[in-house]
Amino acid sequence: MGGRSRGSTYAGPLLALLAGAALISGCGTGRPSSTSAWQSASDRVLGTAISGLGTARIAVEQERRNGVFHTYAVVTATDAIETTGKEISSYQVAQPPDALHSANAAVGDALDEATSLLVEVRVTLASPGLTAESASRLVKRIDALRDKLDKLDKAVEKSPQSVGSR
């Protein structure tokens, strides 16, 4: 009993202290993150998008070759959308550093493009299904976008200020 009341006495101040420390260290929503934190978050989300597109590429190729069950290909594409979407959502709620708003917007646009292409892959796979032509077109677009995201990722790492500037 004594232990329990002591625990309750300390729990409030302890939580307040932790929340205060989190706010001071920049964990509060709305506070700009540091450049390095933004870089690693951007690297992670771009990596996830590249991974999702790579997964979709295999699904499309195998569906075209009739090497995979139709349902399996659709589930694979759906999983790719879900995984990429989750990572993008958590990236988008973070505040970028003040000097990197345009870079953040450029990354955001590229991620939107990736999501749209993944959705298109899933929709095409699910119905009406792939033709040789549509598969080849999708693979080309996936490769081009993967290449673009890869370049963007490298730019984010090397010179984030240059990303998104015209």
Added chain:
Amino acid sequence: MKKVFEVALGILTAIGGFVDIGDLVFNAQTGARFGMSLALVTLIGVLGICVFAEMSGRVAACSGRATFDLVRERLGPRMGVLNLVASVAVTLMTFIAEIGGVALAIMLVTSISEVLIVPFIGVLVWAVLWRAKFTVMENVLGFLGLGLVAFAIALWQLGPSWSDLASQAATFDKPGKEDWLTYAYFAIGLFGAAMTPYEVFFFSSGGVEEKWTDKSLGIMRANVLIGFPLGGLLSLSIAGCAAVVLGPLEVDVAALSQVGLPAAVALGKIGLAFVIVGFVAATFGAACETGLSAGYSIAQFFGWQWGKFVRPKQAARFHLVLILATLLAIGVLMTGVDPILVTEISVVFSAVALPLTYFPILVVANDRDYLGEHANGMLSNTLGTIFLVLVVVAAVAAIPLMVITHMGAGV
């Protein structure tokens, strides 16, 4: 002839039953991201599980009693409780992950959301635990789990540069873009997945269920020393396939559907069909094993009647634990939590619980009152002590690495 058949059956089911959802996920993830550079960790983990499974199997065969039964008696209730809490918590987490894994595997061919499948899987697992004979359950699921051999055939069919894969495995180095902390996190994950605590509880309690005696030591050792390493080769095949197919496309494995893709690339629909059967059997088998292990641990600790070798009515409290564990798993998975995330967490916490699981086994296996002339010799004690040091290092590093690397996403 009967003996040969018995040994062969044991080895085959040990191979088929070796891989579970943790092995599937972590091996595919590490293969895709680190190539074969962590293969040595898998091999060390397999050797570790062989050492402790052999010890716990020997304890069961020579004393006729399972590990938990003796841990409490030998080390006292305090150490017993610590061992019980750590092991049951991790085993229940693994049980949830395995049921989620079955649902994900079935979703691959039905496209029905795993949340809707989970209750049926839960009831089916419980029905098997309630009704099926122990040997039938173990042999059927172990055999079907051999579908995962398709990964080994797929790897061969993919025709990778074997010297390149071997060189990656031998150099113990990370790819340039990855950091060492993430590399260490995955190393601990692989080690934890290979040495999951439930495997030894299930193995020793299974020995009691199958009425092993000291005459069964040969069969038991064949299962462990041949079956487990061959099962470990399946783990390496999964990693190899991921390294060859997913690695070049920078695919980061986050879903079970991605794990099976290399088999489809190499072998088409037939290979994929075998792999899916293997997924279902491996996860379903592991769900049964973890469910039983949770029941075994609790019942043995409290001295209740346990096991499938007695009628459910005689082991009512043991079966009640199985029902509650199943309801807990269904409840957790019905919240929509990602089973892959549960798997990753369960594997990391397995690593944390390893010393509390394996230290008591080492102590009991040294006790001549229980094992007589079959107590640990020099080799078992040396290997056991080396692995105990390794599991302590893994246990201490697991959670900090999980936090720092954002669960392997990178520093």
